Amino acid sequence: MIYRLPLLALGAVLTLSACNDGGHTIVQQGPTDTMANELAAAPEVQLPPAIVASKTYRCDGNKVVEIDWTERDGNPAGANYRVGADTVASTVTNAPAEGTGPYTGPDGSSITGTKDAASVQVAVAGAPAITCRG
Template sequence: MTIRTTLLALGAVLTLSACNKDDHTIVEQGPVDPMANELAAAPKVELPPSIAASKTYRCDGNKVVEIDWTERNGKPAGANYRVGADTVASTVTMAPAEGTGPYTGPDGSSITGTKDASSVTVTVPGQSAITCRA
């Protein structure tokens, strides 16, 4: 019993002697950020538009078009579309003045219609326009 008490006391003394007795300085602001000025001067980051609706359309010539209609701040921003299963998705954006024309893409593609319309007209570069129904 005496050995057990002695070992317990010795363990407590060793544990307490391991404590660091140095002074600690707590800084409220934390370390200085070397890029703080650059980050403050950086332009605001604009997130991509969110998907408002995803629809699949059946078109003339038995084609299928998948369109993801996008919005930014509750207003139409454009669409990402794919004609058929084996094609790469393309992007079209809203006309500069909302409601003045179709969504157009940099490659010459366009979509006339809205996410709420029952039919849209899709024009792909090098092909004639096709009418599609939801």
């Protein structure tokens, strides 16, 4: 025990002596921001809508549709849907008001219904609408 105390003290002294005390300058204003004007003029970033419900529906013709219902600021924003397991997800938006009209997509697809409805109407681009039950 007698030999350990001097060794610990020597280790602490060596550790503290490795610190660099020289020349630190703290500037109050900091360096000039070269992108300040661009950032001030940039449009506000809008996050994508939040997924509030994910449901799987069985449709006429024994098809399966997966729908992720989305909302923005508490208001319905649309849905992301996939028909079958091997298809790419598509998005529909632009419903006039919840329950009053279909959500439509840029490719002509549409979904009529809400996240709380027991059934929805799904129309994939170029095909007639099918009824799907949750």
